[in-house]
Amino acid sequence: MSGKTYQHAVFCIPGDSHQHKAEPGGSVVVEKLVYEVGEVFSVETVLMAWNSADDLQVGMPYLKNVRAKLIVTAQFKGEKINAFTYKAKKNQRKRWGHRQRYTRLNVLAIEEC
Numbered sequence: 001m002s003g004k005t006y007q008h009a010v011f012c013i014p015g016d017s018h019q020h021k022a023e024p025g026g027s028v029v030v031e032k033l034v035y036e037v038g039e040v041f042s043v044e045t046v047l048m049a050w051n052s053a054d055d056l057q058v059g060m061p062y063l064k065n066v067r068a069k070l071i072v073t074a075q076f077k078g079e080k081i082n083a084f085t086y087k088a089k090k091n092q093r094k095r096w097g098h099r100q101r102y103t104r105l106n107v108l109a110i111e112e113c
Contacts, residue, residue, distance in 0.1 A: 005112075007023055008021070008022075009021070009023070009048060010049075011045055011047060011068050012045045014043070015033070022110075024110060025106070026107050029103070030103050030105060032102060032103050033103045033105075035072045036072065037072050039072050040108070041072075044062070046067065046110070047063070066111070067110075068110050069107070069108040069109045069111070070108065071106050071108055072103060075104075076104065081097060081098045082095070083095070
């Protein structure tokens with residue numbers, strides 16, 4: 001079974017607390033990673049992989065010998081979030097903002113290794 005490829009997968013990226021569903025050629029947006037644009041890396045924390053409903057592979061907790069090959073296509077900032085708080089009649093005001101940084105990843109392949 002070496003070299004088998006899958007059309008869909010659910011995987012976790014180390015350092016990120018979310019699960020991502022993707023397919024080869026698709027893209028995933030995650031919180032900022034330390035990789036440079038154009039850098040290729042593999043993720044071996046694949047939870048599920050399948051081609052069709054009768055070909056579903058589920059890991060306990062991860063699938064052994066299955067990896068998702070990803071490439072970093074962009075590093076960007078999300079929308080600005082502004083917040084404001086105050087206390088009435090006390091002349092106490094505070095304003096702040098936040099802008100999350102994200103990384104866009106393209107899925108090159110989901111394969112057995």
